[in-house]
Amino acid sequence: MTTTHFTADPASSPANNGREIFSVSQLNRHARQLLETHLPLLWVEGELSNVSTPSSGHWYFTLKDDQAQVRCCMFRNRNMLVRFKPQQGQHVLLRARVSLYEGRGDYQLIAEHMEEAGSGALQRAFDELKHRLSQEGLFNEAHKKALPPLPQHIGVITSPTGAAIRDVLSVLERRFPSIPVTVIPVAVQGKESAPQIVKAIELANRCGLFDVLLLTRGGGSMEDLWSFNDENVARAIFNSQLPIVCGVGHEVDFTIADFVADLRAPTPSAAAELLVPDGDEWLDKFIGFEVLLEEAMQRRLQQWQRHLHHLQQRLRHPRERLEQQAQRLDNLELRLKNHIKQLLRDHKNNVQQLRIRQQAHHPQLRLEQLKERIAANSANLHKAQIRILQRKQQNLIETLRLLNTLNPLSTLERGYALVTDSQTRKVITSSEQVIPGSEISARLAQGELICRVEQVRSKSDS
Structure with a gap:
């Protein structure tokens, strides 16, 4: 001193x-x-x-x-x-x-x-936790999970009354309204906020409904955003099996949750845009798929035409009946082509009308209706094709049955026999062709009988 x-x-x-x-x-x-x-x-x-x-x-x-x-x-x-x-x-x-x-x-x-x-004090605590979690590897890019290209169900963990959820839902509805979104309500500031966020992340992973999560809230002071700097929240994000996008605060705001999350967005609206694709681009892809489908149907029709032509060459008898059936098949084929072309033209017109109406109306309901109509038309078309083929097969069977009835061997099936001389194999049509004691052969539908003539009766004797 x-x-x-x-x-x-x-x-x-x-x-x-x-x-x-x-x-x-x-x-x-x-x-x-x-x-x-x-x-x-x-x-x-x-x-x-x-x-x-x-x-x-x-x-x-x-x-x-x-x-x-x-x-x-x-x-x-x-x-x-x-x-x-x-x-x-x-x-x-x-x-x-x-x-x-x-x-x-x-x-x-x-x-x-x-x-x-x-x-x-909060900044010092933030820097200390950030350094410690970074040393543990929670921020490593190797642990980041990829986002699904088209989410099937999005879970949004945020306050249900804040401005952030309104911005997120507005962006999702504008870009791809058909994707279902579920809001998991939590407090985004205060003492109860961090435990609620941890429970919400664990619940979303257990329920099996979602394939991606969005953790978001609007801007605020460091004290307001402190729930997203909580160590338990950071570890819950790291341990999540579902990919998590973090959009907390404004572009200049950074939280521990941003560093741990699989993807960080500068704002809640930007996070929503990163989650879903642009619906207009997907609609353009569907139009391309329609063209490919039309080309595939044309190729399939050509294959059926070649197959039918091959069958026509094979089924030459009876000629008149087969020619009638071939003509009918050609007619049905032409009608089927015209019907398919008309359906495709109708679908093209519907798509064009929908694109015009889309500018003035929300497309979600109409898109769902069109999907159901296309599925129903495809199913009906498939069923119609099956029914036509079945009718053709049935007509072919009937024609073959008619041919079979004209076959002389079919008479044997009704109990008649073909009688021939056992030595010369000539057909015997009269009793005058045999004498008692001669040997004859009787051909049946199943097998043959060798017989000896005991007695001969003429037509006059009967």
Whole structure:
């Protein structure tokens, strides 16, 4: 410890028998020098009171806590650098030197720098947590999950009454309104916010409804956004099996959740645009698919035509019946082509009308109706094609059956027999062609009988 000795005015010493006697001004001056010499610049935290801002531009105020207080002064050349106006009851952090106001003998602080105590402490806590989680690897790009190119169901974790959810829903409805969106309501600031966000992320992963999550809220101060700097929230995002897009605050706002999330968006609206594709671009793709479908149908019809031509060449008898059936098939084929072409033209007209109406009407309901109509028409077309083929197959079977009835061998199936001489194999049509004792052969539908003639009867005998 350094001890300082003060020397009184020499002129007063003889009259006071060698005693060191100070005037009040000398005492205050020496006390100020002692305080300013032995106490360097230091940081002091407390609450503002008795704030005064006279015309000189200097600030005078009292800094206090629950047990003590100290007077403070901040001169104009220093307070011009402060980014906020001090308010009664505000909690601040001062960098100041200790001094003494000689005129009143008041111990005071001369402030060199002032900042809001909350944001300063929060910034230090933010930097510390960011460094620690970065060392653990929670920010590594290797852990980032890819977003689905076309989400089937989006979960939005945010306040259901904030401006952010309105912006997000507006963007999603404009870009791709057919994608279902479910809002998982949570508090986005306050003590209950961080636990609710953690539970919402865990619930979304367990329920199996979503394939991507959006964590969002509007802008605010660091205190307002502090829930998104919570360590438990950061670890819940990192452990999520679903990819998470984080769109918190404004473009200049960065939170720990932004660094851990699989994708960071500068604003809630930008996050919504990153989540879904542009519906107009997809509509253009569908039109391209329609052209490809038409070409595929034409190729399929050509294949059927070649196949039918091949069948026509094979089925030559009975010629007249087959020619009639071939003509009917050609007619049906022509009708089928015309019908398909008409359907395609109708669909083209419908798509063109929808594109015109889309400019004045919201396309979601109409898109759903068109999808159902296309699916139904495709199913009906497929069923009609199957029915036509089935009728053709049935007609072919009937024709073959008619041919079979004209076959002489079919008579044997009704109980008749073909009788021939066993030696010459000539057909016997009269009893006069055989004599008793001769051997004949009777061919049946199944097998053959070898018979010996016992008796012959002529037509006149019967």
